[in-house]
Amino acid sequence: ASRFADVAQAPPDPILGVSEAFRASTNPNKLNLGVGAYRDEDLKPVVLNVVKKAEGNIFSRNENKEYLSIEGLEGFRRATVDLLLGQGHPAIQEGRVAAIQSLSGTGSLRVGAAFIARFLKGATVYISNPTWGNHRNIFGDEGVEWKHYRYFDAATVGLDFKGLTEDLTAAPPGSVVLLHGCAHNPTGVDPTPEQWAAIADLCKERNLLPFFDVAYQGFATGDLDKDAFAPRLFVERGLEILVSQSYSKNLGLYGERVGALVMVVQDKESATRCLSQLKRLARALYSNPPTHGAKIAAEVVNNKELFDEWKVEMRGMAGRIERVRGELQAALEAKCPQKDWSFITRQIGMFSFTGLSPAQVDNMTNKHAVYMTRDGRISLAGLNSAKVEYLADAIVDSVR
Numbered sequence: 001a002s003r004f005a006d007v008a009q010a011p012p013d014p015i016l017g018v019s020e021a022f023r024a025s026t027n028p029n030k031l032n033l034g035v036g037a038y039r040d041e042d043l044k045p046v047v048l049n050v051v052k053k054a055e056g057n058i059f060s061r062n063e064n065k066e067y068l069s070i071e072g073l074e075g076f077r078r079a080t081v082d083l084l085l086g087q088g089h090p091a092i093q094e095g096r097v098a099a100i101q102s103l104s105g106t107g108s109l110r111v112g113a114a115f116i117a118r119f120l121k122g123a124t125v126y127i128s129n130p131t132w133g134n135h136r137n138i139f140g141d142e143g144v145e146w147k148h149y150r151y152f153d154a155a156t157v158g159l160d161f162k163g164l165t166e167d168l169t170a171a172p173p174g175s176v177v178l179l180h181g182c183a184h185n186p187t188g189v190d191p192t193p194e195q196w197a198a199i200a201d202l203c204k205e206r207n208l209l210p211f212f213d214v215a216y217q218g219f220a221t222g223d224l225d226k227d228a229f230a231p232r233l234f235v236e237r238g239l240e241i242l243v244s245q246s247y248s249k250n251l252g253l254y255g256e257r258v259g260a261l262v263m264v265v266q267d268k269e270s271a272t273r274c275l276s277q278l279k280r281l282a283r284a285l286y287s288n289p290p291t292h293g294a295k296i297a298a299e300v301v302n303n304k305e306l307f308d309e310w311k312v313e314m315r316g317m318a319g320r321i322e323r324v325r326g327e328l329q330a331a332l333e334a335k336c337p338q339k340d341w342s343f344i345t346r347q348i349g350m351f352s353f354t355g356l357s358p359a360q361v362d363n364m365t366n367k368h369a370v371y372m373t374r375d376g377r378i379s380l381a382g383l384n385s386a387k388v389e390y391l392a393d394a395i396v397d398s399v400r
């Protein structure tokens, strides 16, 4: 018998497993509202025009395939910090930013988790309830203890700010707080600017370390600058922060695995030492990051014309999602007027947290071939006008 005979079958991933099930389905009406990947009005994946232009520029340079440095492509690291903090930010001028290119958002979060495990021994990471499911895997696999802080209020289909404040106030000083920079996944509910300010003050008072997961910059409001409001506010308040960045959704670089782990700290010497330790960790995890996607992101952000064109395409993607939100809400209000569907256009970003129970989700999938995650989340990026009626009928049938 194989020495691996006792290796158990792992369960399918709660999110990526939905895409696998969708692909396996032969139902002509099947609809994939699972993975948060943008689709155009024909429900096809999109390669942004700016990405194609950037690739044209890159290929015309006939560059080699040498290793990048452990910390990644210099031009990308500069671009990603500019995008996060704003070009010329004082923290950048003062050399207080340590940034490494990493394997998209997930890899960046993992390097951050490894840094916390090694240099913040015993710190607990507080993650929102609910949150992106893979957060638990990332910190759990690094042996970092995590706990939930209350986040979603099902009664108001909004933020449980009172619960959040109580839980973070009770967190031991020195704890880490994982915050979604914008477009919270899966709820689509973000703190207001005033609430962000209160959270920043709370982190300061309680000596909590904010770790921002910035995976949807541009998808909350359609504006890349506005969507960086929260991390910029915390830096302005003098807080040290960690940030993971992903270019999967906003630049559509999903499979290129483009992201960064950024630390904004109090002084240049600390930033230099932290960068050296981030490099030490990355070297043992994957040695150095992939070249192509980082060159695309650097080309787009560092080139004024491409950057402006990206902003227009970004607003177009966010706009299409907003439009289908409105159409879905209208269709549901027409079919089921007794229920309040206003949460659908109140929520922002890619997702809507429908409140459907696992059993109701099973009905959506088994009876209507609508593929979505069992926590009730739907990715509106996977919906178009032509399928709104179909989805609304499936939801009404499931919530009966």
Ligand SMILES: Cc1ncc(COP(=O)(O)O)c(CN[C@@](C)(CC(=O)O)C(=O)O)c1O
Residues within 6 Å of the ligand: 015, 016, 034, 035, 036, 037, 103, 104, 105, 106, 107, 132, 134, 180, 185, 213, 215, 245, 246, 247, 248, 254, 259
């Ligand atoms: C909040 C959050 N952080 C990080 C990531 C990681 O993305 P990256 O590694 O590709 O940069 C995702 C992706 N979440 C998706 C879009 C896909 C997934 O589950 O991996 C989702 O469907 O929730 C995310 O939603």
